[in-house]
Amino acid sequence: MKLVILNYGVGNIKSIQFAFDRLGVTAVLSSDAEEIKAADKIIFPGVGEASSAMKKLREAGLEDVITKLNQPVLGICLGMQLMCRKLEEGNTNGLGIFDLAVKRFSTSVKVPQMGWNTITNLKSKLFEDISDKEYMYLVHSYYVEENENTIATTDYELPYASAIQKDNFYGVQFHPEKSGKLGEKILLNFLNL
Amino acid sequence: MLTKRIIPCLDIKNGRTVKGVNFVNLIDAGDPLALAKQYAEVGADELVFLDISATLEGRKTMLEMVLKVAAQVNIPFTVGGGISTVEDVDALLHCGADKVSINSSAIKRPILINELSQKFGSQCVVVAIDAKQIDGKWVVHLAGGTIPTELELFDWAKEVAQRGAGEILFTSMDNDGTKAGFANEALAKLSALVNIPIIASGGAGSVQHFTDTFIKGKSDAALAASVFHFGEIPIPTLKQELKNNSIQVRL
Numbered sequence A: 001m002k003l004v005i006l007n008y009g010v011g012n013i014k015s016i017q018f019a020f021d022r023l024g025v026t027a028v029l030s031s032d033a034e035e036i037k038a039a040d041k042i043i044f045p046g047v048g049e050a051s052s053a054m055k056k057l058r059e060a061g062l063e064d065v066i067t068k069l070n071q072p073v074l075g076i077c078l079g080m081q082l083m084c085r086k087l088e089e090g091n092t093n094g095l096g097i098f099d100l101a102v103k104r105f106s107t108s109v110k111v112p113q114m115g116w117n118t119i120t121n122l123k124s125k126l127f128e129d130i131s132d133k134e135y136m137y138l139v140h141s142y143y144v145e146e147n148e149n150t151i152a153t154t155d156y157e158l159p160y161a162s163a164i165q166k167d168n169f170y171g172v173q174f175h176p177e178k179s180g181k182l183g184e185k186i187l188l189n190f191l192n193l
Numbered sequence B: 001m002l003t004k005r006i007i008p009c010l011d012i013k014n015g016r017t018v019k020g021v022n023f024v025n026l027i028d029a030g031d032p033l034a035l036a037k038q039y040a041e042v043g044a045d046e047l048v049f050l051d052i053s054a055t056l057e058g059r060k061t062m063l064e065m066v067l068k069v070a071a072q073v074n075i076p077f078t079v080g081g082g083i084s085t086v087e088d089v090d091a092l093l094h095c096g097a098d099k100v101s102i103n104s105s106a107i108k109r110p111i112l113i114n115e116l117s118q119k120f121g122s123q124c125v126v127v128a129i130d131a132k133q134i135d136g137k138w139v140v141h142l143a144g145g146t147i148p149t150e151l152e153l154f155d156w157a158k159e160v161a162q163r164g165a166g167e168i169l170f171t172s173m174d175n176d177g178t179k180a181g182f183a184n185e186a187l188a189k190l191s192a193l194v195n196i197p198i199i200a201s202g203g204a205g206s207v208q209h210f211t212d213t214f215i216k217g218k219s220d221a222a223l224a225a226s227v228f229h230f231g232e233i234p235i236p237t238l239k240q241e242l243k244n245n246s247i248q249v250r251l
Helices: A014-022 A033-037 A050-059 A063-067 A078-082 A180-191 B032-042 B056-072 B086-094 B104-108 B111-120 B153-162 B184-193 B207-215 B235-244
Strands: A003-006 A027-030 A041-044 A073-076 A084-087 A098-104 A113-119 A134-140 A142-145 A150-156 A158-166 A169-172 B005-013 B047-051 B077-080 B099-102 B125-134 B137-142 B147-152 B167-172 B198-201 B221-224
Touching: A003 A014, A003 A033, A014 A027, A014 A180, A014 B056, A027 A033, A033 A063, A041 A078, A050 A063, A050 A078, A050 A084, A073 A078, A078 A084, A078 A142, A078 A169, A098 A158, A113 A150, A113 A158, A134 A150, A134 A180, B005 B032, B005 B056, B005 B198, B005 B235, B032 B047, B032 B056, B032 B235, B047 B056, B056 B077, B056 B086, B077 B125, B086 B099, B086 B111, B099 B104, B099 B111, B104 B111, B104 B137, B111 B125, B125 B153, B137 B153, B147 B153, B153 B167, B153 B184, B167 B184, B184 B198, B184 B207, B207 B221, B207 B235
Parallel strands: A003 A027, A003 A041, A041 A073, A073 A169, A084 A098, B005 B047, B005 B221, B047 B077, B077 B099, B099 B125, B125 B167, B167 B198, B198 B221
Antiparallel strands: A098 A142, A113 A134, A142 A158, A150 A158, A158 A169, B125 B137, B137 B147
């Protein structure tokens, strides 16, 4: 199993690496196109601001590399959002793997949503042995509306897509690497896809 | 629904927990890693580590501790104490901390909040505010509550939110250590005033106090130290009781 975490100078990737260490899998940080293409599984991390993250992705020359991948890719938090078409944050275009828009929560709720919330209507092998309404840790100000690619739903202001899937591309809005044992189970499920 | 969070706070000096901890089944109660793991096991939602080391050597040890915690603990944690530059934060996040908490440095140089939220995102910037009532006014204090400032709690809270703080950790110095409950009136006012999560701190003594701060104080999270460290309020009991009171918690 060759697991690569995309390294494009964004965010706290240590936590993800450590989570896989706990599962007994060594994840390699890489921004090298050939190494990424040769991996069995790929993690697309991201925290921080969308437009600057997208800029870094472009500078690292990874835009085309990611969209053309055929092996399972898991986008986490901003990583998931960057796989979408259009992001309200910084008025940025994403990779467009998912033809979806990423919008900001309104001021009717506290922003960011910070803490543990449930995931429901689970529809993917990614959630094997995870029961409905389990808690995951989330920290985000922007969300993806429910859509045909939704594989998990969370309710905050409105029911939104907290996980999406299209072909080999998976995205989760929550942080499995910070969501206790159940989060680790989701990472393990990803490795077993 | 998003749950209310329960957050144990550990004071760290030179890589060891201080202020006394009395934990059953813990061989070394001074070891922050062992404590953190235990808290994660019993259902703490997050952890806060407060570095009270005064020396440079102590700060370096803190980074090593953060690395160990990040490697072995699978819930989010915040590190605070003595953080005053973008470089400090960069180093902590690199070691795997999820958030940082700043206090005095934000008062001395408020633009630090902007710098941090722009560089690392609001989600990892917690601004801690210590305040106490003087002549009916909530006066913000710095340096661990030892020096009063010109700032008033609610004005300062508004400013830190505008500058990009992702969360406010409010400690009422009037309530801290009393075990008589949180400063719910001020907390509720804060919660209505700013649109970011508020962590209540100072005054936890009973399960009822937690219920009160979530209902009356409209707090999003509650932080405590001694009631957890000395096993006075076991976290599973607390959460079950909160659930019985129709407060959303993760069990």
